[in-house]
Each structure stands twice: as structure tokens, then as C-alpha cells.
Amino acid sequence: MPRYTDAVPASVTAVPARRPWQEWVTLAARLVLGGVLLVAGLLKVTQLDASVQSVRLYQLLPWEVTAAVGAALPIVEIIVGLLLITGTFTRLSAVAGSLLMLAFIIGIASVWARGISIDCGCFGGGGEVEASQTQYPAEIARDLGLLLAGAWTVWRPRSPFAVDGWLFAAPAPSDDPVPTNEDDKEPTR
Amino acid sequence: MTQNNRERLRQAQAAAAKQQRLTRAVGVGAAVLAVLIIGVVIAVLFQNQGKSATAGSVTPPHATSDGRAIEVYPGKAKAGAPVVELFFDYQCPVCKQFEGLYGGLMNTLASSGEIDLRYRTMTFLDQNLSNDASVRAGIAATCADVAGSYGAFHNEIFANQPAQEGAGYEDTLLRDTIPATVGISGDALTSFQACYDKQSTKAFVNTSNELGTQDLLAISKSVGTPTIHANGKAVSLSDVGAVQPTDPDAAAKLLQVFQKAAGA
CATH class of the missing domain: 1.20.5 (Single alpha-helices involved in coiled-coils or other helix-helix interfaces)
Structure with missing residues (x-):
């Protein structure tokens, strides 16, 4: 990893650590995606029956599968959310978060195309609504934004304040004149 | 070195x-x-958990054997009478309206055996309204079936539906007031209250909602209440609405709507 002494854009020279601006974008992206997933999961985990019912109203999955998916989804959201917020296995977690968003976008687009009128149930609740009260464009736009945050994090998983920094830490400095600031190396690169 | x-x-x-x-x-x-x-x-x-019957759980005596519905006038239906299923949620304001307009006519048809009336309890509004009033009202009504007062209890719940959607039903209303109104007393009241307190019919109510969701999606393509199926076919609510409840021939006309839908 090169040091960034010359190449840092003027806009981020106030940043204390010598980190490229992309790492701060990644921090923001994983906090936003992780935060939304965590909140969505927490709101649903206390009402698993409602979560199952929401999944059913999409009419996409076989009846028997909906119960397992509806019950497991909030747990998966909470765990992926926590991993992203703490920056643990950042790239893998961002892949999972992005796949979730992709699935949600496909689900919402599909009910929209089939003319089914439901609330997405994204943050709990859900259910049938009047056709005039559906918010499919807004829901898809929101999930697209979150998918973008996920995709960025997959592309640039390195970020400050991440458990990955400890997890994949380089050895303690030796008498070697090798640069020692490679404290946040991702193994998957 | x-x-x-x-x-x-x-x-x-x-x-x-x-x-x-x-x-x-x-x-x-x-x-x-x-x-x-x-x-x-x-x-x-x-x-x-709570989806399958566990020890101490009670199945309402007039439930159909598939656990989908409760017979409102068991044994009354004439041969060939259409099976009319009413899907409702006790917290649904339109269901209350429907009961007010057509509940009497449906009961008239069912008590004279012209239709085989079955009530199908849905509870999905609990999720929309973030409470458990639909399930509790469903438990109370099905517990009342043990005492033989299902239909009357059902009507009283709707009659006492709070004006504000989502306000829910008080336990005292379901546990004390309505039983007194429909004449559950003595030992029957004691066992009704034990049934309600222990939520003995909860598994039936949950299953009813699950199977109801399944059938509504399969036949009506959406989960909404009130919905009527006649012999497993969707009845158009606008056809029902075309019948004036005050018309002297309203019951006969409503029967025609059901027969037409059942035969279609």
C-alpha cells in the first residue's frame, strides 16, 4: 500500500490519518447499509409472524418456504447489519447486504409488475394497502441507493474503524525498514 | 546482524x-x-410454535374438520345449499359495515338452511396495527363456540368494534361484557374465561389465518377482508352491494348472488 502524502485531494487534507478519501466513503457506505439492515431486522424480529405474513404477500415463494424465510430474514439482517457496522469481514458482509437489497428490489418490482398492492413490509408491518397507497418507486429507489452503498463496499472494503483492521493486522514492526501501516489489509484482495 | x-x-x-x-x-x-x-x-x-395443537389446546366444536372455518348454523344447511365462507378480521372496519348491512340477511339464509354459512377468522390486521386484538377477539369467539354461542358472540364483537381503527379490544369486553350480553353464565362462563385466559383456541385461530391467507391468495388473488367465497369461488362484492338490504326480497336476491358465484 503506498503512502498518501502527495496524492491526497485538498478536500480531505483535514483528515488526521493518512487514508485515501475512498476509505471514508466506504465507512459511510457500510454504516448506512449496516444501520438500515440492523434497524429493519430489529423492528421485525419481535414480530416474526408479521414477517412471515409479509413474505407471503409477495406471492413469490412456495408456501412452505415462506415461513422459514420470513423467520430467518430478520436474524440475517441483524447479523449482516452488525458485521457491516463493525467492519467485520467487510467485503463478504457487503456482498451479503447487497444480495439482500437485490432480492428486495426484485421482490418489490415483481409485485409492482403483477399489480399486487402491498406495503413492502421492509421495516415490519406490511400487508395489503390501497392501490393508491403503494410506494413502489420510492421503495425501489431507497433499496437501489443501499445496493449502491453495498456495491461500493464490495469494491473498496477497506475503511477506518473496522474490526478487519485488527483481524487482518500485519505483524508488529520489526527491525526491518518495511512500511508498517498495512494494518487493514483485506485477505480477499 | x-x-x-x-x-x-x-x-x-x-x-x-x-x-x-x-x-x-x-x-x-x-x-x-x-x-x-x-x-x-x-x-x-x-x-x-403455537401453529400446531399442543396439550391443553381446544378445537372449537363446530370447526370444519380441515380447521379452516367454523359452521355458524351446524347441521342446518339443506342438501345442495352453497357453502358460503365469510373471511373477516375483527379489527376491519369494512367488515363491521358489511355485518351491519348484510349480516342479518346472511344469518336468515343460513338459519333457514338456504346457505351453509362458515366464518373464516383472519388476524392479519394485528400486524398492520401492531397489536394483538384480532387474535384475542378470534380466541374469544372460538371459545364461545364451546359454549354454543359462536354466531351471537361474533356479532357482538363487531357491534363493539372501537370507532378508532387500531384501538383494539379490551380484555374485559371480550372476557366479561360480551359473554354476559350473549348469555354465557355459570359453569359455561367459568370454562369460557379459562379458555380465553389460557388462549386455548389460539392454535386454531393462527391456523385459520394461515389457511385463510392461502385460500385468499389462491382464489381471490389478494388478502383482504371482507371477502366471500361460495363453493370455493370468489363472490363479487359489487354484486352483493347491488342488493339493497332494505329490499323485501333482499334475502332471495342475495341467495341468487351466492348461487350465481357458486355455479360460475
């Missing part, structure tokens, strides 16, 4: 660091995976 020594040291350090990274990654990864698996298993099991 010789060049050779330094090289050896560097290699040892690199190997140790690699080992440390591996240990940490495997450890944390295994922990995350364990939490994920345990969490999902618990959630699925937890969500599944």
Missing part, C-alpha cells in the same frame, strides 16, 4: 503473522456463523 539472520527472522515473523491472522479470522468467522445458525434456528422454531 547478518543478511542471512535477518532474512530468517523476517520469514519467521511473516509466518507467525500469517498464523495469527488465520487463527483470528477462523475464530471470528466461526463465532459469526454459529450465532447466525443458532439465531435462525431459534427464530424458525419460535415462529413455528
Whole structure:
């Protein structure tokens, strides 16, 4: 990893650590995606029956599968959310978060195309609504934004304040004149 | 330090660091995976509980054998009378309106055996309204079926529906007031209240909602209440609405609507 002494854009020279601006974008992206997933999961985990019912109203999955998916989804959201917020296995977690968003976008687009009128149930609740009260464009736009945050994090998983920094830490400095600031190396690169 | 020594040291350090990274990654990864698996298993099991009948659970005596509905006038229907299923949620304001307009006519048709009237309890509004009033009202009504007062109890619940959607039903209303109104007393009241307090019919109510959701999606293509099926076919609510409840021939006309839908 090169040091960034010359190449840092003027806009981020106030940043204390010598980190490229992309790492701060990644921090923001994983906090936003992780935060939304965590909140969505927490709101649903206390009402698993409602979560199952929401999944059913999409009419996409076989009846028997909906119960397992509806019950497991909030747990998966909470765990992926926590991993992203703490920056643990950042790239893998961002892949999972992005796949979730992709699935949600496909689900919402599909009910929209089939003319089914439901609330997405994204943050709990859900259910049938009047056709005039559906918010499919807004829901898809929101999930697209979150998918973008996920995709960025997959592309640039390195970020400050991440458990990955400890997890994949380089050895303690030796008498070697090798640069020692490679404290946040991702193994998957 | 010789060049050779330094090289050896560097290699040892690199190997140790690699080992440390591996240990940490495997450890944390295994922990995350364990939490994920345990969490999902618990959630699925937890969500599944109360879906199947457990010890102490009560099936309403006039429930159909498939657990989908309750016969409102058991044994009254004439041969060939259409099976009319009313899907409702006790917190649904339009269901209350429907009961007010057509409930009497439906009961007239059912008590004279012209239709085989079955009530199908839905509880999905609990989720929309973030309360448990639909399930509790469903439990109360099905517990009243044990005392033989299902239809009357059902009507009283709707008559007492709060004006504000989502306000829910008070326990005292379901447990004390309505039973008194429909004439459940003495031992019957004691066992009704035990049934309500222990939520003995909860498994039936939950199953009713599940199977109801399944049938509504299959036949009406959406989950909404009130919905009527006649012999398993959707009845158009606008056809029902075309019948004026005040018309002297309203009952006969409503029967025609059901027969037309059942035969269609």
C-alpha cells in the first residue's frame, strides 16, 4: 500500500490519518447499509409472524418456504447489519447486504409488475394497502441507493474503524525498514 | 546482524503473522456463523410454535374438520345449499359495515338452511396495527363456540368494534361484557374465561389465518377482508352491494348472488 502524502485531494487534507478519501466513503457506505439492515431486522424480529405474513404477500415463494424465510430474514439482517457496522469481514458482509437489497428490489418490482398492492413490509408491518397507497418507486429507489452503498463496499472494503483492521493486522514492526501501516489489509484482495 | 539472520527472522515473523491472522479470522468467522445458525434456528422454531395443537389446546366444536372455518348454523344447511365462507378480521372496519348491512340477511339464509354459512377468522390486521386484538377477539369467539354461542358472540364483537381503527379490544369486553350480553353464565362462563385466559383456541385461530391467507391468495388473488367465497369461488362484492338490504326480497336476491358465484 503506498503512502498518501502527495496524492491526497485538498478536500480531505483535514483528515488526521493518512487514508485515501475512498476509505471514508466506504465507512459511510457500510454504516448506512449496516444501520438500515440492523434497524429493519430489529423492528421485525419481535414480530416474526408479521414477517412471515409479509413474505407471503409477495406471492413469490412456495408456501412452505415462506415461513422459514420470513423467520430467518430478520436474524440475517441483524447479523449482516452488525458485521457491516463493525467492519467485520467487510467485503463478504457487503456482498451479503447487497444480495439482500437485490432480492428486495426484485421482490418489490415483481409485485409492482403483477399489480399486487402491498406495503413492502421492509421495516415490519406490511400487508395489503390501497392501490393508491403503494410506494413502489420510492421503495425501489431507497433499496437501489443501499445496493449502491453495498456495491461500493464490495469494491473498496477497506475503511477506518473496522474490526478487519485488527483481524487482518500485519505483524508488529520489526527491525526491518518495511512500511508498517498495512494494518487493514483485506485477505480477499 | 547478518543478511542471512535477518532474512530468517523476517520469514519467521511473516509466518507467525500469517498464523495469527488465520487463527483470528477462523475464530471470528466461526463465532459469526454459529450465532447466525443458532439465531435462525431459534427464530424458525419460535415462529413455528403455537401453529400446531399442543396439550391443553381446544378445537372449537363446530370447526370444519380441515380447521379452516367454523359452521355458524351446524347441521342446518339443506342438501345442495352453497357453502358460503365469510373471511373477516375483527379489527376491519369494512367488515363491521358489511355485518351491519348484510349480516342479518346472511344469518336468515343460513338459519333457514338456504346457505351453509362458515366464518373464516383472519388476524392479519394485528400486524398492520401492531397489536394483538384480532387474535384475542378470534380466541374469544372460538371459545364461545364451546359454549354454543359462536354466531351471537361474533356479532357482538363487531357491534363493539372501537370507532378508532387500531384501538383494539379490551380484555374485559371480550372476557366479561360480551359473554354476559350473549348469555354465557355459570359453569359455561367459568370454562369460557379459562379458555380465553389460557388462549386455548389460539392454535386454531393462527391456523385459520394461515389457511385463510392461502385460500385468499389462491382464489381471490389478494388478502383482504371482507371477502366471500361460495363453493370455493370468489363472490363479487359489487354484486352483493347491488342488493339493497332494505329490499323485501333482499334475502332471495342475495341467495341468487351466492348461487350465481357458486355455479360460475
